[in-house]
Amino acid sequence: MIQNTARPRGRPRSFDETGALEKATQVFWSKGYDGVTIDDLVAGMGVGRPSLYAVFGDKRAIFLRVLKAYAERKGASAAKALLSPQGLRDSIAGFLRYAVESATEKGSAPGCLMVCVAPLVNDAEVRQFLQNAVAGGAALVERRFRDGITAGEIPSDFPVATRTTQVTDLARGLTMRAQIGTPRKTLLKEAEEAAELVLLPPRRASK
Amino acid sequence: MIQNTARPRGRPRSFDETGALEKATQVFWSKGYDGVTIDDLVAGMGVGRPSLYAVFGDKRAIFLRVLKAYAERKGASAAKALLSPQGLRDSIAGFLRYAVESATEKGSAPGCLMVCVAPLVNDAEVRQFLQNAVAGGAALVERRFRDGITAGEIPSDFPVATRTTQVTDLARGLTMRAQIGTPRKTLLKEAEEAAELVLLPPRRASK
DNA sequence: GGTATTTTGAATCATGTGGTTCAAAACTCC
DNA sequence: GGAGTTTTGAACCACATGATTCAAAATACC
Numbered sequence: 001m002i003q004n005t006a007r008p009r010g011r012p013r014s015f016d017e018t019g020a021l022e023k024a025t026q027v028f029w030s031k032g033y034d035g036v037t038i039d040d041l042v043a044g045m046g047v048g049r050p051s052l053y054a055v056f057g058d059k060r061a062i063f064l065r066v067l068k069a070y071a072e073r074k075g076a077s078a079a080k081a082l083l084s085p086q087g088l089r090d091s092i093a094g095f096l097r098y099a100v101e102s103a104t105e106k107g108s109a110p111g112c113l114m115v116c117v118a119p120l121v122n123d124a125e126v127r128q129f130l131q132n133a134v135a136g137g138a139a140l141v142e143r144r145f146r147d148g149i150t151a152g153e154i155p156s157d158f159p160v161a162t163r164t165t166q167v168t169d170l171a172r173g174l175t176m177r178a179q180i181g182t183p184r185k186t187l188l189k190e191a192e193e194a195a196e197l198v199l200l201p202p203r204r205a206s207k
Numbered sequence: 208m209i210q211n212t213a214r215p216r217g218r219p220r221s222f223d224e225t226g227a228l229e230k231a232t233q234v235f236w237s238k239g240y241d242g243v244t245i246d247d248l249v250a251g252m253g254v255g256r257p258s259l260y261a262v263f264g265d266k267r268a269i270f271l272r273v274l275k276a277y278a279e280r281k282g283a284s285a286a287k288a289l290l291s292p293q294g295l296r297d298s299i300a301g302f303l304r305y306a307v308e309s310a311t312e313k314g315s316a317p318g319c320l321m322v323c324v325a326p327l328v329n330d331a332e333v334r335q336f337l338q339n340a341v342a343g344g345a346a347l348v349e350r351r352f353r354d355g356i357t358a359g360e361i362p363s364d365f366p367v368a369t370r371t372t373q374v375t376d377l378a379r380g381l382t383m384r385a386q387i388g389t390p391r392k393t394l395l396k397e398a399e400e401a402a403e404l405v406l407l408p409p410r411r412a413s414k
Numbered sequence: 415g416g417t418a419t420t421t422t423g424a425a426t427c428a429t430g431t432g433g434t435t436c437a438a439a440a441c442t443c444c
Numbered sequence: 445g446g447a448g449t450t451t452t453g454a455a456c457c458a459c460a461t462g463a464t465t466c467a468a469a470a471t472a473c474c
Contacts (some may be wrong), residue, residue: 010420011470032327036240038462048422048455055421070312119386120239120324130387162400169401172383173376179326180337193369196374200407218440245432255452260433262451273445 111179318386
């Protein structure tokens with residue numbers, strides 16, 4: 001029998017691993033990648049320096065773990081906002097609203113780790129991860145559009161691919177404006193308007 | 208009589224002031240604000256350390272000068288793309304194309320100093336400047352829409368304010384995707400599609 | 415209780431970084 | 445050509461930062 005709750009051998013850790021990573025998220029989020037020092041992480045995560053290196057590795061490794069955990073959480077939330085049973089317009093608006101809300105959350109820094117800070121990190125692995133994450137987000141939106149066609153909410157010749165990148169680009173724009181201090185209320189209104197925009201019927205092919 | 212070409216008194220400078228600032232632009236652009244060290248600026252600008260401090264001040268002061276010069280140049284170019292004599296759709300598309308082109312220029316880092324890096328700088332004056340610059344850019348777009356109404360290119364009830372922020376948000380989205388490596392060709396196509404989107408006729412008020 | 419095992423905090427070290435000093439160099443003016 | 449003026453490069457300083465070491469502390473196993 002394997003004891004599932006078996007404690008490991010030596011002195012127990014004084015911190016929670018995933019909890020410390022969440023705190024690290026806040027540190028990177030508020031200071032950017034290059035802006036954080038190891039001392040910032042030590043202070044923010046509540047983990048001693050030697051333990052930090054032993055458990056997580058150096059700054060780059062910590063950021064990668066933070067980024068992946070963050071992407072997973074945000075991806076799940078975005079999927080929930082997008083795919084819960086509701087009309088197409090509510091889905092798209094919900095997606096954009098979620099982007100705005102998480103970028104203007106009280107208690108967190110404004111903006112978004114993946115949209116605003118990660119793209120500036122000069123690291124091949126971060127880049128690669130970001131590109132995949134971006135593609136994943138777009139795939140989610142695209143899927144919702146296709147479901148909308150199946151359900152008859154939009155015509156079958158709706159330009160799904162085009163509108164998908166437009167939704168994500170608009171979300172990026174809203175998020176960046178959150179970063180520079182645009183108030184939540186303004187952005188929420190614009191999220192609704194953006195949803196309406198991308199659902200407008202395309203111009204009929206002329207001739 | 209004032210001698211306009213009078214050389215100043217002592218040893219002449221070995222660098223061109225505005226030229227050095229342009230080189231500094233590239234340094235900040237490619238490394239971000241927190242990522243650059245004074246040594247990076249010394250190497251990139253071709254200015255000795257003491258001269259750098261004497262003429263420009265510290266890193267923050269240099270960045271502010273760089274940002275202002277950059278904003279002025281880009282603002283002028285954007286205005287040119289937007290307001291040159293052409294149809295409304297070409298104007299909007301030209302604006303978005305310009306955003307993409309300057310964000311994917313060979314020889315410069317990808318992205319945009321004002322859209323991608325400045326928003327992350329944690330400085331009150333930078334923030335204030337950015338907000339003004341953003342408002343100024345939007346005002347330019349809005350003006351073009353209004354001219355379009357006057358010229359009869361769009362109906363007088365066209366939702367100018369809404370579409371204006373959408374154009375700028377889409378531009379931000381395209382620029383951020385340039386930053387993470389989306390190829391110019393893809394983005395240029397999307398710029399055209401974005402211009403088409405924001406010129407679609409709004410839904411008629413129902414009822 | 416004693417031993418093995420793991421984590422922790424404090425101290426430590428080498429290096430990177432922001433910023434200054436100072437004598438020599440390169441000019442103009444007389 | 446000499447005096448006055450400004451810039452320059454090299455050296456320098458204090459401090460922040462990344463990373464490691466090591467004995468003490470806290471636990472499980474026997």
